[in-house]
Amino acid sequence: MKFSANLGYLWNDRALPDAILAAHRAGFDAVECHWPYDTPVSDITAALDATGLPMLGLNTVRGQSGENGLCGLPGREVEARAAIDQAIAYASAIGAQAIHVMAGRAEGPDARSTFLENLRYARGACPDDIMLLIEPLNRHDAPGYFLKTTNQAAEILDHLGLPGVKLMFDCYHVGRTEGDIVTRFTALLPLIGHVQFASVPDRGAPDHGEVEYRFVFDKIVATGWSRPLGAEYRTGGDTDASLGWLREIRAT
Template sequence: MQFSANLGLLWTDRPLVARIHAAKAAGFAAVECHWPFDTPASMVKRTLTEANLPMLALNTSPGDLASGDFGICALKGREEEAKAAICEAITYAAEVGARAVHVMAGKGGDQNVFIEALEFACELSAPLGLDILIEPLNPYDVPDYLLSTTDQAKAAIETLNRPNLKLMFDCYHVARTEGAVLERFTTLQPLIGHIQIAAVPDRGAPDHGDIAYSTLLPEFSRLGWQHPIGAEYRPEGTTEASLGWMRDFKS
């Protein structure tokens, strides 16, 4: 079983390139990011090559976090800004060799606006071999986010019917909103492009809480999942001190 380090939450006390090297040293098989755009893509690409790690995914810009944005790609009146954010993320992903871009819908958005943005993203990314991901976020952490359930995401994917549009299946968000994580995974598996994990309900390391990942993750493998699983959790203390779960799962 292999894991990807989400560098948006792990090793946040150091620059992005240092996080990549830390992920390699810790035994991760891949990395993923939130918003790496402040670090030149050429520098990230060089570091990924040095570490021999792939980057699985990165996000489109969240917009103005200080003003309450958390994604802009479904917001009426900001369509051109959303297109620019999609272009930025896809260009960066292609330059660093990432495999997917998560298009962030935003809070208080419009479904039709989001569908149009996703169509634009899928069209732009397809010739580059990139997948586009969408992710339901639970309403406790992100109130009023456009996508809060896997059924909503499934409907968007089926509406567009694009082979490179896939579901980001975050076990933490699914558990908090819908429960029955294994059942939802089994139903949605053909649509899933990436999996992420964290403890429920505190979003800590995946070694405690309401989900028994020591049982769940082998089930994912049994059902055919063969890709690295994203560790997107908030460590209590240093990241290194939180990694006992990974050593246990690999043993």
């Protein structure tokens, strides 16, 4: 069972290269991040080279305050495609394996068609070895976000039919909005490109809350899933102190 540290939350009190080193020391198998663009590429690649950790992914920028992405916003196509180009360039430079294309706060048929066209643009502009991901966000944390459920995301992916455009299956968001995480994961498995997790409902470490994550992890691995599972949770302070769940799994 492999795990990735999402450095948007874990060790986010440190510079990103230092966070990569910390994730390696803690025993993670990979790292991922949100918006690394202010960090020089050379600093990131040096940390990845020093640790041997793969960088699984990063996000397109969120846009202005509260927008949470640009790629589903009608009339903002120029900005959205600039954000896509920025993400592709940075991901290519650091060897990131995936880009989360953020839709933003929007709704209706115009938003859907805008998101589809921007995803087509992204796939055409992106190297084949970089996966594109779309992620439904729960209505409690991200009210008004365009992608709300895994069913909606699946419909979009089926409509697109593009290779290398996949679903980011975040167990936390699914747990908050839909529930039945294992059944949803199994049904959507052919569409899934990456998995993330956090406790439900507080988005803390996965050692408490409504979801028994050891059960969930075992069921995910039983499907044949072998990629690292992304720890994207709020640490509540010191990240190292929040890692009892990881040490327990490693000890068994």
